Amino acid sequence: MASLTSGAYPPSLKAEEQDALIETVKDWSIGNGLAVRPPPTVIAAGADPKAITAINVPVTLFPSPFPRQCFTQAKSVQKTYNELYASVSRDEEFLAQVVKEVGGGDEFIRDLWNVHQKVKAEGYTQPLSLGLFRSDYMVHQDTTSSTPTLQVKQVEFNTIAASFGGLSTYTSRLHQFLAKTEYPLLESSIAEGALDLPENATATGLAAGIESAYHAYPESDLGHQRAVIFLVQGGERNVFDQRHLEYQIAKASPTIPVFRLAYADVLKHTTLAATTKRQLLYRLPRNPSKVYEVAVIYMRSGYDPSDYPGQEAWDARYHLERSHAIKCPTILTQLAGTKKVQQILTTPKSFSTPSALSKFIKDDTDDAAELWRSFTNIYPMDMSEAGLEARKKALDPQLCQAYVLKPQREGGGNNIYRGAIPPFLKSVPEEHWGSYILMELISPPLSKTSSSATVTWSRVVSFAN
Amino acid sequence: MASLTSGAYPPSLKAEEQDALIETVKDWSIGNGLAVRPPPTVIAAGADPKAITAINVPVTLFPSPFPRQCFTQAKSVQKTYNELYASVSRDEEFLAQVVKEVGGGDEFIRDLWNVHQKVKAEGYTQPLSLGLFRSDYMVHQDTTSSTPTLQVKQVEFNTIAASFGGLSTYTSRLHQFLAKTEYPLLESSIAEGALDLPENATATGLAAGIESAYHAYPESDLGHQRAVIFLVQGGERNVFDQRHLEYQIAKASPTIPVFRLAYADVLKHTTLAATTKRQLLYRLPRNPSKVYEVAVIYMRSGYDPSDYPGQEAWDARYHLERSHAIKCPTILTQLAGTKKVQQILTTPKSFSTPSALSKFIKDDTDDAAELWRSFTNIYPMDMSEAGLEARKKALDPQLCQAYVLKPQREGGGNNIYRGAIPPFLKSVPEEHWGSYILMELISPPLSKTSSSATVTWSRVVSFAN
Numbered sequence: 009m010a011s012l013t014s015g016a017y018p019p020s021l022k023a024e025e026q027d028a029l030i031e032t033v034k035d036w037s038i039g040n041g042l043a044v045r046p047p048p049t050v051i052a053a054g055a056d057p058k059a060i061t062a063i064n065v066p067v068t069l070f071p072s073p074f075p076r077q078c079f080t081q082a083k084s085v086q087k088t089y090n091e092l093y094a095s096v097s098r099d100e101e102f103l104a105q106v107v108k109e110v111g112g113g114d115e116f117i118r119d120l121w122n123v124h125q126k127v128k129a130e131g132y133t134q135p136l137s138l139g140l141f142r143s144d145y146m147v148h149q150d151t152t153s154s155t156p157t158l159q160v161k162q163v164e165f166n167t168i169a170a171s172f173g174g175l176s177t178y179t180s181r182l183h184q185f186l187a188k189t190e191y192p193l194l195e196s197s198i199a200e201g202a203l204d205l206p207e208n209a210t211a212t213g214l215a216a217g218i219e220s221a222y223h224a225y226p227e228s229d230l231g232h233q234r235a236v237i238f239l240v241q242g243g244e245r246n247v248f249d250q251r252h253l254e255y256q257i258a259k260a261s262p263t264i265p266v267f268r269l270a271y272a273d274v275l276k277h278t279t280l281a282a283t284t285k286r287q288l289l290y291r292l293p294r295n296p297s298k299v300y301e302v303a304v305i306y307m308r309s310g311y312d313p314s315d316y317p318g319q320e321a322w323d324a325r326y327h328l329e330r331s332h333a334i335k336c337p338t339i340l341t342q343l344a345g346t347k348k349v350q351q352i353l354t355t356p357k358s359f360s361t362p363s364a365l366s367k368f369i370k371d372d373t374d375d376a377a378e379l380w381r382s383f384t385n386i387y388p389m390d391m392s393e394a395g396l397e398a399r400k401k402a403l404d405p406q407l408c409q410a411y412v413l414k415p416q417r418e419g420g421g422n423n424i425y426r427g428a429i430p431p432f433l434k435s436v437p438e439e440h441w442g443s444y445i446l447m448e449l450i451s452p453p454l455s456k457t458s459s460s461a462t463v464t465w466s467r468v469v470s471f472a473n
Numbered sequence: 474m475a476s477l478t479s480g481a482y483p484p485s486l487k488a489e490e491q492d493a494l495i496e497t498v499k500d501w502s503i504g505n506g507l508a509v510r511p512p513p514t515v516i517a518a519g520a521d522p523k524a525i526t527a528i529n530v531p532v533t534l535f536p537s538p539f540p541r542q543c544f545t546q547a548k549s550v551q552k553t554y555n556e557l558y559a560s561v562s563r564d565e566e567f568l569a570q571v572v573k574e575v576g577g578g579d580e581f582i583r584d585l586w587n588v589h590q591k592v593k594a595e596g597y598t599q600p601l602s603l604g605l606f607r608s609d610y611m612v613h614q615d616t617t618s619s620t621p622t623l624q625v626k627q628v629e630f631n632t633i634a635a636s637f638g639g640l641s642t643y644t645s646r647l648h649q650f651l652a653k654t655e656y657p658l659l660e661s662s663i664a665e666g667a668l669d670l671p672e673n674a675t676a677t678g679l680a681a682g683i684e685s686a687y688h689a690y691p692e693s694d695l696g697h698q699r700a701v702i703f704l705v706q707g708g709e710r711n712v713f714d715q716r717h718l719e720y721q722i723a724k725a726s727p728t729i730p731v732f733r734l735a736y737a738d739v740l741k742h743t744t745l746a747a748t749t750k751r752q753l754l755y756r757l758p759r760n761p762s763k764v765y766e767v768a769v770i771y772m773r774s775g776y777d778p779s780d781y782p783g784q785e786a787w788d789a790r791y792h793l794e795r796s797h798a799i800k801c802p803t804i805l806t807q808l809a810g811t812k813k814v815q816q817i818l819t820t821p822k823s824f825s826t827p828s829a830l831s832k833f834i835k836d837d838t839d840d841a842a843e844l845w846r847s848f849t850n851i852y853p854m855d856m857s858e859a860g861l862e863a864r865k866k867a868l869d870p871q872l873c874q875a876y877v878l879k880p881q882r883e884g885g886g887n888n889i890y891r892g893a894i895p896p897f898l899k900s901v902p903e904e905h906w907g908s909y910i911l912m913e914l915i916s917p918p919l920s921k922t923s924s925s926a927t928v929t930w931s932r933v934v935s936f937a938n
Contacts, residue, residue, distance in 0.1 A: 046526065055520030188723060
């Protein structure tokens with residue numbers, strides 16, 4: 009791989025070269041399912057009344073360079089992360105504390121917690137949960153050290169509806185196709201071998217996680233066939249990302265029925281068996297004589313407040329949570345993915361108190377050291393000593409430039425960056441500031457590439473509750 | 474497979490079942506490259522100015538039933554057809570006679586022939602040609618026999634730009650996916666095993682034909698890398714059908730460079746080496762330092778008069794034909810695919826004259842018998858005795874109902890059916906009637922299915938000239 013900072017990569021393209029490359033990418037993407045349904049800003053709904061069009065997924069024309077040692081570091085730490093988050097999601101007391109700290113300013117987190125509390129009161133009947141996790145990293149260059157070092161630093165850890173696992177397998181194949189067919193043709197050509205592109209088997213891996221959970225769910229006592237439900241948002245445009253997992257399951261485990269169910273239809277099409285187990289039964293809308301016992305609920309919805317427009321949506325979540333289906337994820341696993349948990353786990357020990365991390369991973373182990381290397385500085389925004397110090401930085405028009413302020417939400421769209429932080433904070437009641445965290449911006453090395461973020465995927469079937 | 478005529482297939486669908494099935498088909502198609510670029514009647518050009526949208530290929534929701542014995546019959550006769558048409562395309566004298574018979578009323582055929590004559594005069598330098606053939610059949614039910622028999626009858630034999638080989642592989646996979654996942658869910662369900670769907674390996678087979686031709690072309694004397702050119706029409710919408718062959722070549726033979734070249738750009742981007750061989754050299758437009766010796770020209774254009782809007786297009790065809798590249802097809806192979814050839818080959822011997830077929834395939838062999846079984850009645854429209862009799866049928870308002878009148882063109886769009894034949898003929902100068910053939914309509918058995926046509930694909934590298 010060309011040096012990350014040499015300026016020789018990606019190669020500069022003449023207009024004709026760029027046009028030809030784009031044409032190849034457009035066709036390959038559609039020809040291989042690297043597609044999305046277009047947003048109305050691209051194809052007006054009136055122009056496509058039956059919603060039949062698809063477009064290629066936006067991709068970079070060249071794979072983004074990523075230092076090999078950082079890639080290896082990210083892959084190597086993943087299993088430890090999986091185990092860490094599986095442990096966190098089993099530690100209700102720890103999560104209760106987190107909710108207490110952010111719940112004052114975050115109604116959504118509070119509502120999720122309340123659902124868990126209600127189910128806990130009557131008793132969970134399903135000890136298993138499935139985690140399909142995505143850990144996001146950026147390369148950080150430590151310029152303060154005398155020999156600048158490159159390390160991956162974790163941006164966030166996703167425990168619900170983590171997307172792009174299905175499509176990333178195809179993006180990887182696209183770049184491999186281009187490396188074989190197109191890059192060698194450029195005037196500033198890249199030799200095929202120079203790129204050293206790793207395989208990306210994410211779709212297979214995630215599907216295998218769902219298959220494992222399905223097989224971990226015993227045959228129905230009630231005589232029904234077992235099934236997997238993909239719980240989706242209405243009008244989902246990123247449907248092929250999800251479908252690729254479904255197609256992979258159909259290929260690897262053709263006997264597993266998989267159904268897509270819109271979150272808004274949960275109470276319409278599912279019921280709980282009147283048993284102590286409370287099995288989740290799915291009645292096929294198009295053919296109500298077919299009733300399935302849901303072994304796995306794979307949530308690609310339910311992560312954002314907008315998925316809960318009213319009480320019925322909360323009732324639906326409660327309905328699912330108290331069911332016997334293996335949830336991917338449970339509410340506790342979902343809460344383990346909050347930024348506040350990330351902030352607490354990444355906060356080092358002080359003289360008097362051990363680190364929170366040491367509760368879950370033994371100190372002085374290689375695993376713990378690997379985790380610490382991947383952490384960046386994240387601060388609370390509460391009334392603690394560290395929180396008060398963070399507030400000062402966040403409100404300072406100079407110091408705030410090095411930070412991002414994050415709420416307890418999925419997706420980067422809710423983040424507040426740099427100079428926008430002080431005015432934003434002033435618009436929020438001070439008693440809610442504690443529901444945010446302040447994160448040091450990661451400094452990727454300077455490069456001409458469009459992106460230097462990477463993501464590692466993993467799966468873990470963890471025991472919860 | 475449900476009986477072809479039982480009425481139980483395809484199953485009747487409730488509206489919800491049909492909607493769910495369509496949704497699955499729409500997503501699977503895009504997720505697996507079973508796609509086309511939309512026509513402007515579906516997505517207005519103004520709504521998609523950068524031409525990024527794709528839509529699913531139109532397919533039937535259920536595989537069309539096809540009697541097993543007919544499928545076996547079509548597969549079994551294919552090799553004989555390949556050999557027959559390879560022989561026909563090597564028989565210049567025979568083709569000269571065909572051109573003489575239709576050329577009076579068909580300028581296009583005459584122009585193609587003239588190109589061949591010019592190249593012949595200076596001498597072909599390439600003895601090999603590649604045929605990627607598609608033979609189209611319908612099931613014919615002979616109701617005149619006491620026990621009605623089902624047989625495949627050939628509709629036509631395509632020797633140039635035969636399409637849908639790439640996509641048909643995916644249509645077959647779609648129906649296999651539906652047979653596993655969707656059909657068992659219907660109220661009038663079809664058991665999975667009941668369908669007995671054969672594998673369709675057309676894309677692999679056609680690509681392997683191109684790969685074979687590439688390897689049959691020796692390494693360049695001039696020191697260039699060899700390449701394959703897909704010669705396409707400008708603004709091709711059926712691009713994924715073609716791309717799938719390209720992707721298959723990239724997968725199976727990653728060292729073979731494949732380029733798409735618009736027919737209109739042939740003279741701009743290719744030259745002939747000033748050698749006795751006249752190698753075809755392709756200069757990569759986006760990077761003119763890259764020059765390739767074209768081993769194979771795979772024509773997905775040049776089959777219709779509209780591909781030749783002026784003299785330059787004919788010059789381009791001459792340029793290609795006289796080059797050393799292996800043509801798929803040569804002009805002679807293209808001419809072998811005319812309806813007139815089909816009519817002549819399918820005309821039985823009379824008392825005094827042997828059949829034309831016996832020139833190519835020995836009479837009284839199983840191969841010949843298989844061919845005869847697949848022929849339907851096709852008549853000349855010339856001044857011969859048979860032709861005069863056919864003209865009578867074609868002009869009779871009753872008798873014409875059993876026929877289709879076909880010109881020497883690719884694609885069904887030019888055919889004239891049943892009652893439209895008499896007025897059409899009256900609009901054409903009588904001296905041109907001989908350029909048409911009159912074909913008995915094939916009588917498929919009555920069934921509820923939308924289509925009972927099938928197609929078998931094959932490839933053959935034949936020696937021509």
